[in-house]
Amino acid sequence: MKRIFTFTTAIAFVALWAMPAQAQEQKVRFGLQGGVTVSSLSGNDVDSDARTGFFGGLYFNYLFSPNWTIGIEGNWLSGIGAKNVTDSDSTGIPVDIPVDLKMSYFEFPVTINFVFPLGESEQAWLRLQSGITPMLNLTCKVSLAGSSNEADCDAAESVLWAVPFGAALGFKLSDAAVAWLGARYQLGLSNAFKDFDAKHQTWECLAGVGFPIG
Numbered sequence: 532m533k534r535i536f537t538f539t540t541a542i543a544f545v546a547l548w549a550m551p552a553q554a555q556e557q558k559v560r561f562g563l564q565g566g567v568t569v570s571s572l573s574g575n576d577v578d579s580d581a582r583t584g585f586f587g588g589l590y591f592n593y594l595f596s597p598n599w600t601i602g603i604e605g606n607w608l609s610g611i612g613a614k615n616v617t618d619s620d621s622t623g624i625p626v627d628i629p630v631d632l633k634m635s636y637f638e639f640p641v642t643i644n645f646v647f648p649l650g651e652s653e654q655a656w657l658r659l660q661s662g663i664t665p666m667l668n669l670t671c672k673v674s675l676a677g678s679s680n681e682a683d684c685d686a687a688e689s690v691l692w693a694v695p696f697g698a699a700l701g702f703k704l705s706d707a708a709v710a711w712l713g714a715r716y717q718l719g720l721s722n723a724f725k726d727f728d729a730k731h732q733t734w735e736c737l738a739g740v741g742f743p744i745g
Contacts, residue, residue: 564589566585568584591744659698
């Protein structure tokens, strides 16, 4: 899994940066983004309520045709997990006792984006995206529901994978700067814990600003 992550990240950065200098100056955009997450665990071994968290990060977009871009992001996510998780299997969490699970990740979405203008003035646009998201686990804390006493999780997987599906509405702030609002669903592909059928399912409500490079 680590080799797959390294290979995917390397290919993504090569695709963005190994372009002619003139093309980068005209077509590469850098931006900042942040927002709120709503996540839960889904699988045969768990039942849970959603947890609210937040995230922030940066992104690069490369416009390789009039309506298509490649996007690379780096985001820090805090508060990912679930509330009132009830374990139905012997995985270290007491059976039938609800617990609260809070985790943090670095995620690196690599996306293909379809962008088309709205209206004749082209001052606004709609973006649709999908791709692949590797996620690196940073922290994992678990506590009894309603308790402030937290303990470390020992069985959390270090690398997860998800597929993003998102849409955003953007508009021009000036001849160079843009701003946008969007929503994205991260469909978990990997189990969050070893030997435990439970995947993160996360909604991200986000906003950002972008500026051309060069």
